[in-house]
Amino acid sequence: MSDPDPQGLASDGDGTRAVRAGLPEPVKYEPTLPGPVFAAHFHLPGEPTGPYTYGRDENPTWTLLERAVGELEAPGEDGVETLVFASGMAAISSVLFSQLRSGDAVVLPGDGYQALPLVRAQLEAYGIEVRTAPTGGDAQLGVLDGAKLLWIETPSNPGLDVCDIRRLASEAHARGALVAVDNTLATPLGQRPLELGADFSVASGTKQLTGHGDLLLGYVTGRDAEAMSAVRRWRKIVGAIPGPMEAWLAHRSLATLHLRVERQSANALAVAEALRDRSEELGVRYPGLPADPSYAVASRQMRRFGCVVSFTLPTRARAERFLDTLRLVDDATSFGGVRSTAERRGRWGGDAVPEGFIRMSVGAEDPEDLVADLQRALDESAG
Numbered sequence: 285m286s287d288p289d290p291q292g293l294a295s296d297g298d299g300t301r302a303v304r305a306g307l308p309e310p311v312k313y314e315p316t317l318p319g320p321v322f323a324a325h326f327h328l329p330g331e332p333t334g335p336y337t338y339g340r341d342e343n344p345t346w347t348l349l350e351r352a353v354g355e356l357e358a359p360g361e362d363g364v365e366t367l368v369f370a371s372g373m374a375a376i377s378s379v380l381f382s383q384l385r386s387g388d389a390v391v392l393p394g395d396g397y398q399a400l401p402l403v404r405a406q407l408e409a410y411g412i413e414v415r416t417a418p419t420g421g422d423a424q425l426g427v428l429d430g431a432k433l434l435w436i437e438t439p440s441n442p443g444l445d446v447c448d449i450r451r452l453a454s455e456a457h458a459r460g461a462l463v464a465v466d467n468t469l470a471t472p473l474g475q476r477p478l479e480l481g482a483d484f485s486v487a488s489g490t491k492q493l494t495g496h497g498d499l500l501l502g503y504v505t506g507r508d509a510e511a512m513s514a515v516r517r518w519r520k521i522v523g524a525i526p527g528p529m530e531a532w533l534a535h536r537s538l539a540t541l542h543l544r545v546e547r548q549s550a551n552a553l554a555v556a557e558a559l560r561d562r563s564e565e566l567g568v569r570y571p572g573l574p575a576d577p578s579y580a581v582a583s584r585q586m587r588r589f590g591c592v593v594s595f596t597l598p599t600r601a602r603a604e605r606f607l608d609t610l611r612l613v614d615d616a617t618s619f620g621g622v623r624s625t626a627e628r629r630g631r632w633g634g635d636a637v638p639e640g641f642i643r644m645s646v647g648a649e650d651p652e653d654l655v656a657d658l659q660r661a662l663d664e665s666a667g
Contacts, residue, residue: 298473298587299542301359306352306535320345320532341520345528349535350503353493356472356538357485357505364478365512366505367519368531372468372488373399374524375502379464379484380433382518383511386411388432393419395445396437397466398634420445420577425455436482437466439578441619442629442643444569444594446578449585453481462511468492469619473545474588483508484515492591492620494537495544499530544622544648548591551654552646556593558655562662566595591647592619594629597640597665603628605665606642612649612657619645624654 296304307316324339336342346368354366369375380403384390390407392400394416404414415431417423419440424447428434434456438447453463464484465477471492477485487493489501506512519525526534549572556570571582572589582589597603607615607626616625617632624647630639646654 296359301355302473302542303539305355305538306348306350308348317532317535318344318348320528322528340523340525343525343528343531345531345535346526349531352535352538353472353489353503354505356541357467357476358478358507361478361507363509364505364507365509366503367512367516368489368526368534369502369504369519370524370526371500372486372490372502374519374522375486375488375504376466377403378515378518378522378524379486379504380407380435381410382514383433383462384410384412385432387413389413389415389430390433390435391415391417391424391427391431391461392435393417393424393437393440395419395440395443395636396435397441398632401634418445419443419447422447422452424452428456428459428461431456431459431461433462433464435464435466436477437469439469439571439582439590439592441469442592442594442635442637442641444571444576444578444592446571446582446586448581449475449477449480449482453483457481469590469592470586470588471541471545471590471620473542474549474590475586478505478507480585483511489534490620491618492545492548493541494534495541495620495622496537497618497621497623499533501526501530501534545588545591547648548620548622548646549588551648551651552589552591552593554651555644555646555654555658558658559593559595562659564662564666566597569594591645593644593646595642595644596638597642600628600630600639602665603640603642606661609661609664610657611661612653613644613661619643621645622648624649 321344326336350366354364358364395418415427417427456463463482465482467485468487485505553572559568570593571578613624613626626644629641629643
């Protein structure tokens with residue numbers, strides 16, 4: 285478990301916190317961020333009472349990253365623990381399968397990440413009842429009675445609907461359910477689920493948290509010691525651990541998180557406004573647009589609105605022409621990187637979106653260049 289606020293970061297701004305999170309106490313002639321520790325085993329004479337015994341259980345590089353993420357997710361809060369995983373799906377699975385048993389019921393978002401149907405099938409194979417409802421309008425409340433766990437994804441991926449975390453968490457706890465929030469799209473600089481009442485904040489560190497598209501990572505942050513002990517045990521059983529190099533790269537990347545999130549959020553708003561103002565109706569969605577259906581709730585619980593914008597072109601062919609015409613935006617999946625990407629989301633299946641639906645991850649390029657590239661591609665692909 286990480287020390288609460290070891291460097292007094294609770295009162296600092298997000299930029300200061302991101303730059304300094306998880307750093308060890310300074311030691312003369314030692315690096316400010318120690319390099320990755322590559323070790324399967326450690327010297328272990330006598331009884332195994334120290335923190336590091338075997339590489340599947342703990343690693344000093346993980347410890348620094350876990351402390352850093354905890355400081356971002358819950359600055360200054362005592363008793364919060366973070367565990368890092370090999371991927372976002374490993375983190376998601378750890379919460380679901382460590383907290384649920386045969387005969388339990390879980391509520392999932394019906395419009396969440398496209399891998400959730402695979403998770404649903406496995407949960408049901410283990411005798412767990414799975415209920416679903418859309419994210420928007422807090423619809424999951426309607427199927428919550430008797431559930432053991434409520435899983436929230438807000439903003440939802442890829443539809444960008446938002447639900448009221450505080451309201452859902454309060455209602456869930458009143459009915460005896462735990463609450464987990466997928467915080468991938470928002471990042472801890474966009475919202476802090478634990479502050480809003482959730483028991484777990486879960487995310488893929490592959491996306492904007494690390495932001496360079498060069499590693500797979502996930503994490504779970506929680507404040508309940510017993511629940512987190514079960515998550516830790518699941519990680520040990522399945523061995524879903526990150527490599528030390530990935531953990532070190534992730535920690536290094538956190539130093540620029542504030543800069544990236546600020547720039548990408550501003551760029552995403554500029555892109556969303558430009559798309560909204562076109563003469564053709566594109567069904568633009570971005571929680572930071574005042575006219576967006578998600579704006580009212582998002583503005584109450586989010587400090588920044590993220591880097592993902594969605595819109596819909598009339599046909600699959602038009603969408604593919606548009607993507608082929610772009611010069612500054614790569615046709616690629618995932619989101620959150622410093623280089624802008626976009627994709628026709630329907631090519632994967634699993635998402636209830638039109639054939640021409642585009643999910644765009646807005647990067648850190650100059651906004652004028654991005655908007656010009658989008659406008660040109662839209663114009664040229666219309667012919």
